[in-house]
Amino acid sequence: MVPPRIHIPDEPSSNPKLLLAVQSHLEDGLKRTPETLHIENQADRLRAARRVHADRAALHGVLSLARKAWGEDVGGAINRSTEGSVTLELVRGSIVLGRVQVEKSTWGFRSNELSVHELDLALRTTRSDDKRRSVGGWFSPSQFDVYPCAARQAYQYSGTERREAPIPLPLAKAFAAGTATHKEFDILLERAFGEDAFPNLFIEDKPSRFWGSIDGLVLINWKPVLIEAKSQASGLFHQRRRGPDPKWAVQAETYQGMMGCEDGVVVVINKNDWSMKFHPTKLGARWSARKRRAEAIAKMVENGQEVPKTPGEYCRHCPYIWTCQPQSLL
Numbered sequence: 001m002v003p004p005r006i007h008i009p010d011e012p013s014s015n016p017k018l019l020l021a022v023q024s025h026l027e028d029g030l031k032r033t034p035e036t037l038h039i040e041n042q043a044d045r046l047r048a049a050r051r052v053h054a055d056r057a058a059l060h061g062v063l064s065l066a067r068k069a070w071g072e073d074v075g076g077a078i079n080r081s082t083e084g085s086v087t088l089e090l091v092r093g094s095i096v097l098g099r100v101q102v103e104k105s106t107w108g109f110r111s112n113e114l115s116v117h118e119l120d121l122a123l124r125t126t127r128s129d130d131k132r133r134s135v136g137g138w139f140s141p142s143q144f145d146v147y148p149c150a151a152r153q154a155y156q157y158s159g160t161e162r163r164e165a166p167i168p169l170p171l172a173k174a175f176a177a178g179t180a181t182h183k184e185f186d187i188l189l190e191r192a193f194g195e196d197a198f199p200n201l202f203i204e205d206k207p208s209r210f211w212g213s214i215d216g217l218v219l220i221n222w223k224p225v226l227i228e229a230k231s232q233a234s235g236l237f238h239q240r241r242r243g244p245d246p247k248w249a250v251q252a253e254t255y256q257g258m259m260g261c262e263d264g265v266v267v268v269i270n271k272n273d274w275s276m277k278f279h280p281t282k283l284g285a286r287w288s289a290r291k292r293r294a295e296a297i298a299k300m301v302e303n304g305q306e307v308p309k310t311p312g313e314y315c316r317h318c319p320y321i322w323t324c325q326p327q328s329l330l
């Protein structure tokens with residue numbers, strides 16, 4: 001019997017000072033962005049630094065696509081930036097190949113000189129190099145609560161072959177923009193916390209059978225604090241005034257549980273302008289509940305028992321639908 005997913009309300013942070021410390025470190029780190037050090041007014045400097053990070057994430061992300069599309073010798077620079085978009089100039093040696101306008105939240109591309117279709121194609125053929133997803137014996141925190149079907153978790157645990165259905169281009173762009181934002185966030189985390197920052201760590205916890213990558217761990221007064229970064233397009237960012245997506249907090253808590261880290265902070269970044277929101281997470285009863293559920297699913301798989309399926313709308317995107325419901329694909 002698989003214990004049901006339980007809904008436990010967010011646990012209040014016992015340490016609001018810690019949340020403020022993370023916020024002020026990150027904002028100070030932003031202000032120390034080399035390109036903006038000459039600006040004396042602190043508010044202006046923060047605004048400009050945010051812009052720099054958003055533009056740079058777009059530049060580096062799109063540049064890697066351009067290199068896939070037109071060759072590794074393509075270089076680029078930010079040509080002009082406006083609030084919601086940035087124009088990138090792509091060059092090969094001293095020859096300007098053309099300019100591409102990139103909408104920072106969604107990676108919509110426009111160009112009069114280059115075929116942006118080539119960039120879209122490069123994006124569509126980019127595959128995750130995370131091979132562990134198809135290795136059995138583990139659960140992934142980012143998948144475990146997002147998809148409520150226990151059978152899906154069992155397929156992952158048993159190492160069943162995954163087949164990723166192609167995702168719609170706008171969604172692929174949003175993910176790619178998110179990945180570029182996360183890379184830029186790694187740089188910020190190191191600048192903000194110096195030697196007390198440990199960005200982008202791979203962690204696994206054998207007893208609970210969870211593995212995954214965390215965005216960062218920082219030390220505040222020698223106390224470890226998990227940092228979970230999430231990026232959003234501007235529209236969504238401004239909609240969520242009342243708090244983070246509950247799934248993010250659960251994911252953060254799972255990482256905290258894996259590391260025995262009492263406190264965490266979910267940092268939500270607006271991909272357009274790098275304004276940020278901060279939400280505390282506290283290790284609590286949800287971690288124990290998830291461990292019990294994971295253990296029960298693992299035991300059923302190991303004993304050869306059938307794990308219950310909970311079909312839903314999400315089945316369309318399930319990488320195991322080929323094994324689970326082959327008839328639905330006919």
Ligand code: SF4
Nearest residue numbers: 149152311315318324
């Ligand atoms: S296809 Fe649906 S029912 Fe089957 S494992 Fe995936 S999510 Fe569960």
